[in-house]
Amino acid sequence: MANRMILNETSYFGAGSISEIVTEAKKRAFKKALVVTDPDLIKFNVAKNVTDLLEEAGLAYDIFSQVKANPTVKVVKAGIEAFKAADADYLIAIGGGSSMDTAKAIGIIINNPEYADVTSLEGAIDTKNPSVPIIAVPTTAGTAAEVTINYVITDEEKKRKFVCVDPHDIPVVAVIDAKMMSSMPKGLTASTGMDALTHAIEGYTTLGAWELTDMMHLKAIEIISRSLRKAVENDPQGREDMALGQYIAGMGFSNVGLGVVHGMAHPLGAFYDTPHGIANAVLLPYVMEYNAEYTGEKFKYIAEAMGVDTTGMSQAEYRAAAVNAVKQLSKDVGIPEKLHEIGVKEEDLQALSESAFADVCTGGNPRPCTVESILGIYKTAF
Structure with missing residues (x-):
């Protein structure tokens, strides 16, 4: 079996790294950008950190700022x-997962117009042509959409989110500058951070996991939890x-997939416009309990990565310790414990x-899932 790894062509990290956007745009001879972002990042001058650099360098751009949380077919x-x-030839996505997911869908459809209805991109699609080049600048620490081959769009008419998986959508350049994240309020920092932890834990335990991605996910769990x-x-x-x-x-996780936490979180976003990170955070410990017996020793290493001393613990004890460590972190950063607290209705389960x-x-x-077993998890979490 071949295990595939797809990553960005180039990534930059560290304070001030957004200046490399100019370097990359000039090196690649780009002519005009469409900056894809949301109204709040315009209002609070976060996007201006990037557009000021473009102006100083004489690089042309237009702005599309209609992005909203859980971006829709209409927005795309x-x-x-x-x-x-705009007569643009590349995209600069500034924001959280919503901005980057919107940019991915735009970029794919521009170069693959046969998918113009957007909904036909659902699932694992192998489009013919790579996306319009995207430079991704995250302003939240959670979705990692800047390095993934996934994006999620909401079909408002059918009240459902659909996941698109396409190797052609990954941004060519990712710029991870923590200064672009410094204005995030506490609640958003907490929810996006728990989204990242969910990615790491689900990626570590998913059926597609293998040694190289295990290494990445365990390190991510360690960094996030501390x-x-x-x-x-x-x-x-x-x-x-x-x-x-x-x-x-x-x-x-971009290369091995996720699990039922995300499967259950996506409908919450479609039904109630629930922020994705909060949905994941509430569901994660309940799904971990459901999966525990199907994870071998992995919960032991999750617990240890989160700072738990597992010396002398039985299998049942270290599995419980991993779940409790997640619950405690979630509680410490102010995440609700139950679905009814975030507006989920029992009649919708x-x-x-x-x-x-x-x-x-x-x-x-x-662990294999059925509609009935998922309903059981929802009821426990409710």
Whole structure:
């Protein structure tokens, strides 16, 4: 069996690394960018950190700032028209996963117009042509969309999220500058950080995991668990470490897949517009309990990566310790414990379960799932 690894052509890390956007744009002879971002990043002058550099260097750009959380088919289509109107030849995505997912969909469809309806991109699609070149600049430490071959779009008409997996969508350049994340409020820092932890734990335990990605995911768990609390308090080193930890998690899970935490989180975003990181954070410990018997010794290493001394522990004890470490971290950064606290309705659990079972991520779960078993997890978490 061949194990495939796909990563960015080039990535930059560290304070001030956004200046390399100019270097890359000039080196690649790009003519005009469409900057894809959201209204808040315009309002609070976060995107301006990048556009000022473009202006100083004499690099042309237009801005598309209609991105919203859980980006929709409608938003993507508007972005495609904006790209065409701008006569752009590359994209700069500034923001969290929503901005980068929107840019990926725009870039793929511009170069593969047969997928213009957007929904036909669902699943593992091997498009003919690479995306329009994307330079990705994350402003949150969580999704790692800057290094993944995945993106998620919401079909508002059908109240569902769909996952797109395509090697052609990965940004050519990723710029991970923690200073671009310093204005994140505590709640967003916490939820995106727990999203990154979910990526690392699900990537470590998914059916597709192998030795190289195990190494990445364990290191990501270690970095995230030691730095998220500090990042929530806006400690500069905590921010820097989280920026790295979430990227490492993305390097791994992008290449091996995830599991039913994400399968169950996606419908919450579609039904209630629940922030993705919060949905993952609430569900993660309950799914870990469901999966425990199918993970061998991996929960022992998760617990140790999170700072637990497992010396002398039985298998049952170290599995419980791993789950409890996740629960404690989630509690410490202010994540709710139950689904009813984030607006989930009990009467929707059956429909949510059916949607989660059909999600592309669910197939990677280490323990087989049915609609009934997923419903059981939802009820426990409710």
